[in-house]
Amino acid sequence: MKKAVQFFYIAVFVVFLALPVVFFRTVGKHLVDSANYENRRLAPRPVLSISLESLQSFPAAFESYFKDALPFRNQLGMLSGLIDYRIFRSTASDTVIIGKDGWLFYKGSQANGEDPIADYQGTNLFSQEELQQIAANVMQMKADFAAQGVQQFVVMLCPNKERAYADQMPEVYGALTSYGRLEQVTDYLRQNTDVPVVNAYESLREYRTLHPETQLYFKYDTHWNHKGAFLGAYALNTQLGIHDIPPLEALAVDEGPIPVYDLARLLHLGNVLKDDPAETLRGYTLHSIEMTTDDMSTVFSYNNPAMDGDPRNVMMIGDSFSSMLSLYVAANFNHMYDAFYYKYSPEDLEREKPDVVVYETVERYIANLGRFSVSGGISVTD
Secondary structure (H helix, E strand, O other), X not given: OHHHHHHHHHHHHHHHHHHHHHHHHHHHHXXXXXXXXXXXXXXXXXXXXOOHHHHHHHHHHHHHHHHHHOOOHHHHHHHHHHXXXXXXXXXXOOXXXXXXXXXXXXXXXXXXXOOHHHHHHOOOOOOHHXXXXXXXXHHHHHHHHHHOOOOEEEEEEEOOHHHHOHHHOOHHHOOOOOOOHHHHHHHHHHHHXXXXXXXXXXXXXXXXXXOOOOOOEOOOOOOEOHHHHHHHHHHHHHHOOOXXXXXXXXXXXXXXXXXXXXXXXHOOOOOOOOOOOEEEEEOOOOOOOEEEEOOOOOEEEEEOOOOOOEEEEEEEEEOOOHHHHHHHHHOOXXXXXXXXXXXXXXXXXXXXXXXXXXXXXXXXXXXXXXOOEOOOEOOOOO
């Protein structure tokens, strides 16, 4: 009798071990969501070889692979994120903040020198020596571009979402500083160099004051939306001498496809937080512009086949904020080329032969102004 009971318990134990495997092989594999919603490459399955190095690295590599390949990983992450977001109004994420009215903000990964909260609170101001280095490098950039035939060089600064929508930040982070890195670099470059500086925050802040009902950044994303990008482009175009641009209020607004917002994706809620409309703009130009981009949307080329726009060739070197920005700048020129700063190479400069170069940076990467090199660019890890 005891042996029968023992065999019964063993059989039940084996069934419980095998049941998840059988379920996944037969039914679960058709239900699992294996898409990659994260802004990184998932860990590959490691291969074990007979070597000391492989034996030492295999356990950690397999653990990373197992975590990334876990069945129903996305569904479980979404459930956890949804409970945190909807019920507790909190998140276990190290990089995302839940603000007022469900707005999401980027805390930063503290990689590449980024720290949006320090930018917001003004606790990371540059030293005098660092400001001097930034100014000296900006002047060197201007000289190096001029040596390649560039007639006009402009620096474009874009505010972090935390600054642009400080009224939606959680109160625990305090009030927005009245003087942070963005203001510091803007003032220093304007006072100590002859390079034009366009600070998009000045335009966005003024517009929000007059039109508080108009949303300029995505609710669940780090970036500005089309309206915010248009206002930034309007300020930049004015600096470049383009003045016949209709105001934002005169443009037609269309409903565009809603993307997977980056901050929502970090909470595993990319397929859930879809109530923020992705509006597009129409009527901002009389020209017909053709755009091509690489598969990662880090390089953009714009051409006006009719050649009835401004004849100057424009090159923009920037970050992800330049994606939408370049669309509304290019609408006024016959040709424009935009490359993310880690995609830029001197060969681009030789090929494009730009008359105008715009270096764009969002506030959290503003320190790169002191490191970018015309001859070598800057790496994504800088």
